[in-house]
Amino acid sequence: MTLATLDALSAAAAVRSGAAGAVEIAEAVLAHIEARNPALNAFTAVTAERALAEAAAIDGRRARGEALGPLAGAPFAVKNLFDIEGLTTLAGSKIDAERPPASADSFIGRKLTEAGAILFGALNMDEYAYGFTTENTHYGAAHNPHDLAHSAGGSSGGSGAAVAGGLVTIALASDTNGSIRVPSSFCGTFGLKPTYGRLSRAGTRPFVASLDHLGPLARTVGDLAASYDAMQGADPNDPAQAARPVELTLPPLEQGASGLRIAIAGGHFAGSGIAAEAVATVAKALGVTRVVEIPEAARARAAAYVITPSEGADLHFADLKSRAADFDPMTRDRFLAGALVPAVWVQRAQRFRRWYRERVMELFREVDILIAPATPCRAPKIGQETIEIDGVTVPARPFIGVYTQPLSFIGLPIVAAPLRQPGALPIAVQIIAAPWREDLALRVARVLERDGVTNAEPALA
Amino acid sequence: MADEPFDAEAYVDAAAKLIGLPLDPAHRPGVVLNLERIAQMAALVMAFDLPEETEPAPVYTP
Numbered sequence: 001m002t003l004a005t006l007d008a009l010s011a012a013a014a015v016r017s018g019a020a021g022a023v024e025i026a027e028a029v030l031a032h033i034e035a036r037n038p039a040l041n042a043f044t045a046v047t048a049e050r051a052l053a054e055a056a057a058i059d060g061r062r063a064r065g066e067a068l069g070p071l072a073g074a075p076f077a078v079k080n081l082f083d084i085e086g087l088t089t090l091a092g093s094k095i096d097a098e099r100p101p102a103s104a105d106s107f108i109g110r111k112l113t114e115a116g117a118i119l120f121g122a123l124n125m126d127e128y129a130y131g132f133t134t135e136n137t138h139y140g141a142a143h144n145p146h147d148l149a150h151s152a153g154g155s156s157g158g159s160g161a162a163v164a165g166g167l168v169t170i171a172l173a174s175d176t177n178g179s180i181r182v183p184s185s186f187c188g189t190f191g192l193k194p195t196y197g198r199l200s201r202a203g204t205r206p207f208v209a210s211l212d213h214l215g216p217l218a219r220t221v222g223d224l225a226a227s228y229d230a231m232q233g234a235d236p237n238d239p240a241q242a243a244r245p246v247e248l249t250l251p252p253l254e255q256g257a258s259g260l261r262i263a264i265a266g267g268h269f270a271g272s273g274i275a276a277e278a279v280a281t282v283a284k285a286l287g288v289t290r291v292v293e294i295p296e297a298a299r300a301r302a303a304a305y306v307i308t309p310s311e312g313a314d315l316h317f318a319d320l321k322s323r324a325a326d327f328d329p330m331t332r333d334r335f336l337a338g339a340l341v342p343a344v345w346v347q348r349a350q351r352f353r354r355w356y357r358e359r360v361m362e363l364f365r366e367v368d369i370l371i372a373p374a375t376p377c378r379a380p381k382i383g384q385e386t387i388e389i390d391g392v393t394v395p396a397r398p399f400i401g402v403y404t405q406p407l408s409f410i411g412l413p414i415v416a417a418p419l420r421q422p423g424a425l426p427i428a429v430q431i432i433a434a435p436w437r438e439d440l441a442l443r444v445a446r447v448l449e450r451d452g453v454t455n456a457e458p459a460l461a
Numbered sequence: 462m463a464d465e466p467f468d469a470e471a472y473v474d475a476a477a478k479l480i481g482l483p484l485d486p487a488h489r490p491g492v493v494l495n496l497e498r499i500a501q502m503a504a505l506v507m508a509f510d511l512p513e514e515t516e517p518a519p520v521y522t523p
Contacts, residue, residue, distance in 0.1 A: 005513050019466075028503065085488060098498045147479075197520070239520065296509070299505050299506060299509055301502075301505070302501075302505040302506050303502075303506045305499065305502040306499055306502050306506060309495070309499060317482075320482060321481065321482055323487060324483075324488060325485065325493055326482075329491075332488060332491070333492045334495045335493035336477075336482070336484065336492045336497075337473075337493075337496040337499060338493045339477075339480065339482055339500055340476040340477060340480070340482070340492075340496060341503075345499075345506065345507065347508055347517070348503075348506050348511065349506050349517050350517035350518070350519075351516065351517050352506055352509060352515075353518060354516060354517055354518045355511055355512070355515045357518065367486055
């Protein structure tokens, strides 16, 4: 590991001990971004000046003997739907490039900065977060660091590529139907989609208010926990944020998985291909054989599939009417179709969400953790139109989220944990907990990391 | 869902006109295809026998 590719907690420890300066790390990170980003197309803006100024401020504080934050000097970046003070928030679109620069950072971006982490810029994504492949027509595709011909996943593909390429330690992203977990799976990073309502979404461009979540991607479980802990906190500017106290996950991270009731998700989540193999590997490592069925998961996915275009189209309706041709062709027709979805379908889907939530909560009386695949396949090639699931050929883009959608639909906290076979692209499993039990999902992920089951090594060249 | 097969083309044209959404003829096939996909998903949801006392779970707080 070089200075540029230390994990966040190690970088902060190095800065605290004086083993490395924050400016020294920032310069190494900038050089690495300059060398590697042209091939990855992960960043859409690099905030070099700000990064160096923030790093110098941290070195100054240390020199004066002042306290440093838990992530002091750790490099991070944000999906470009997060506001960055002084930059226009693109949300992957050409249309929003006409907007004025943001006047402040997003709430959780600010929280990371307060913890000492250093912002390096904005990351590529599918337009308005509507996609699973980051094949963005306006700004180019994000490339998978493990094989540049392959997708980095989406919609937070720049976040996955930046972390897996070793450009930053932590990337913030959003997840409406799988947009943290899909890039984590395709790029081989850890990702945390917290409980719906846990982290404030203020200062980010929404997509589907009913389903939008924010969270981190990182190369270690410790970095996920540390950044997640730093980003918690009440914010009156997100009306969907739940009134929960801060519940730290880093202190109990090493408590292990013994005593936890873990089961494999069957039914909709069972298959025969590479995704099922990944689940089997994790289940074996954890000594889990119990299988439980999440009732009506396929219907839950369908309901998320109905709500998403409808709410998304409402947000963009004025532009859809006046300038549809300025949308990315990859998202345009879905937004246009979304504007036409009959109200009764959406209302029924929202009522179904309540029914489904109650059934899944019953399940969580008997289990603490569920294991499911994250994606049905490894990263497809950029431009690939179809994938195979259990021997059946289906259109790639609508099916990549088949295992993520039924779970974000009811806001469960989930860690994506990446596996890798030699010579193959990564694929992740979902470690799913009951609402507000991010700590348990992270503990199980940590056991897998500690025992060498997972692999989130960056692809540096 | 209706007993008749869903005529996405006719629906798209009528509904777009109703809500004042101009559709470029070049975009129309993609819109129809996507609405057909959404309709298939909606059919699954609408076919489920949901108890009438099941309310949605809004987060609206007055």
